[in-house]
Amino acid sequence: METAIAFIIIFGSIVFFHELGHFIFAKKAGIMVREFAIGMGPKIFAMTKGETLYTLRLLPIGGYVRMAGEEMDSVELQPGFRLGIRVNDANEIDQIVLNQNKQFPDMLFLEVEKSDLMKEMFIEGYDEEERLVRYKVARNAKINENGKETFIAPYDRQFGSKTVGQRSMAIFAGPLFNFILAFFIFLLLGLFQGVPTYEPVITTVVADSPAAQAGMKDGDLVTAINGNSISTWDEFSEEVKVSPNENMNFTIDRNGETLELSMTPNEVVVGKETVGQIGVQYISPLEKSPLKAIPYGAEQTYETTKRIFTLLGTLITGNFSIDDLSGPVGIYKATEEVAQYGVFNLMYWAALLSINLGIMNLLPLPALDGGRLLFFLFEAIRGKPIDKQKEGMVHFVGIMLLMVLMVVVTWNDIQRFFF
Incomplete structure (x- = not known):
């Protein structure tokens, strides 16, 4: 159960931030986002806020941000099509009903002659008295079809209407936010767990190794090798690595006391390379800064x-x-x-x-x-x-x-x- 919770939190966070990148930059470019989904497949949760449907879906294999104009989501009203409309106080259509089972107060009926719901935003047709009328369509108008409501997407709110740079940024922002999320996780690790200091402090001395035989102990801080100052574990490791079968002198700080130890690294074959090893293990000390x-x-x-x-x-x-x-x-x-x-x-x-x-x-x-x-x-x-x-x-x-x-x-x- 704990594994399932950890997996859901980790997976959900990663997918959420990825899709959030797409969402933020799409909105910044003025693109209408129809759906923000975490997961795939059947919906297990749905909530509409503004013009966007937010969904949580069953299958944990990704997510998506559905932008207006990316799919064939535009509605074309063919001549002769009969529909219902609702007109607001500005005499603009704010509701289009394609299935006339849905009724609204003061709903009007039109037989479409011609229309444009993307650029010019109008519907022209014959009313119930056979008069040719023309109405402007509000930019925030909704279409109701079989009980499902969707916002009209004017052309300038569609993905394809934006510049190459705006579209590219809306797509690139998803992966970008994954890198940003990783940075913040590492930042939190540094704050709460600590930042590695990489000091050459011996964590564990292996029994019967050259280091053990020379008297090296857990917690010893190596300050110099053969008289050369050492400040990081990488410097220490590299000196030992290139010196198999060579006697080496180590200057050690042990609880404030300076000691001199002498030992000869064993010759060990690692892959295709021959290296020196003295038999110590290392985990970097951590500093909360x-x-x-x-x-x-x-x-x-x-x-x-x-x-x-x-x-x-x-x-x-x-x-x-x-x-x-x-x-x-x-x-x-x-x-x-x-x-x-x-x-x-x-x-x-x-x-x-x-x-x-x-x-x-x-x-x-x-x-x-x-x-x-x-x-x-x-x-x-x-x-x-x-x-x-x-x-x-x-x-x-x-x-x-x-x-x-x-x-x-x-x-x-x-x-x-x-x-």
């Missing part, structure tokens, strides 16, 4: 991003197989394991997943944010957009391939963890 927490958050976000790109490189070069990928089931099992080590490890895991989602979405693949940004780049170069039907077909194929990949990865996870 608000001033250091901010650069720590930025540094960890950058380093984690770099590591994930390195892993992507192995996937591209063929050193990484599909069996190494994980879907929702694999992430759930990993969350279960991480949860055993406390809330700080869960926070780190959440930051890692958030950056991973941001990077994956920026890949220039159809149906992903990166694929859409690639089309915007082509549009900027060509000076005109790609044909919407062709672009839609590319994204449709991309979605199908992603769904197949998701099924394969999920099946691999099920076999790995349950069989």
